[in-house]
Amino acid sequence: MPALHALANPARFLRIARPLTPILFWIGVALVLFGCWAGLTLTPPDAVQKESARILYIHVPSAWLGMGGWSGLAIACLSYLIWRHPLASVAARAIAPAGATFAALCLLTGSIWGRPTWGTWWEWDGRLTSMLLLFFVYIAWIALDRADAERSGDGRVPALFGVAGSALLPIVHYSVIWWNTLHQGESVVTGKIHISLLWPLFFTLAGFTLFFAGVVLMRMRAILASQKVEARLRRMAAA
Amino acid sequence: MKAKHQRLVLALLALGAILGASALAMSALKDQAAFFYAPADVKGKPLPLDRHVRLGGMVERGSIRRADDGVSIRFVVTDGQATVPVAFKGVTPDLFKEGSGVVAEGKFQPDGSFVADNILAKHDERYMPPQAAGNMHETKTLAK
Structure with missing residues (x-):
């Protein structure tokens, strides 16, 4: 915890974030490119779904980051509520659009995958519906956060909403276990993917995650810079 | 504090x-x-006859009968505890086959059978190469 609190100092945060951003970003891009190439060329097709199963190398990391993004956002909101540190709300603001993008990518790749395998673009089953809801909740959080900032609120309302929204995470995750759904059950954590098809997924999972972290750091730096500009303009106007 | x-x-x-x-x-x-009724869910209970519902389970092995018109099929959905015969007319997804998962959309009939107007394939969470699955499907990848 003391280490985290030390990082909460914006100047110290920027000193670390500045060199870290391109490292995370480019290693992430490289891993994703290699993982996708390997998933398209080095692995055998799935016995049942044939070539269409290869989309899992994008679909699974998107789902992971769509949900992981909200976990990060909720943790940032929670620490903002507890310690009132402005950097926590900057982090939440930086994560939201990135998480929403991956949630959308998850829905999109899932839809493209569902057409040839299930025979439908979309069905209102528990997993698909709860994931769509998570995407809408991201959009709602972004709208609420902007409205709060515009009315110069203290950020407590979006922070509360960010914590409350985590109610969706167990629903998305357990929907395929506790409910009967069209979507199949857990594959990755239960080890149901043969290693010869599985290994490129580790590259795309790690790659997209680093890429995500890089984008979030980039956005946090941009938000901090724009806050600085605003403060300077205000001082100049006052002088 | x-x-x-x-x-x-x-x-x-x-x-x-x-x-x-x-x-x-x-x-x-x-x-x-629940996205669908399993055969055991409706066994011995009043059937939801008036509503459009989904029935899900496995296609019983050896149960698919194709009619001469080429588009009508009959098969049996099972969940290991109960079975429901299903009739369907139309195109089925590629993954629809005996011994694998299926979700049929349609209506129960008073005699306990089910008439489907749409068939979805439900696959399981296992992924493996064709050799591991024991079938002789060609194993070329996109690269070759």
């Missing part, structure tokens, strides 16, 4: 309550959230 610590305890309690509430809601909604 400092205000900071008080907020920490309160916020963690709130988070626990939220996650607990969503788990409770999920188990309470189990029946409503």
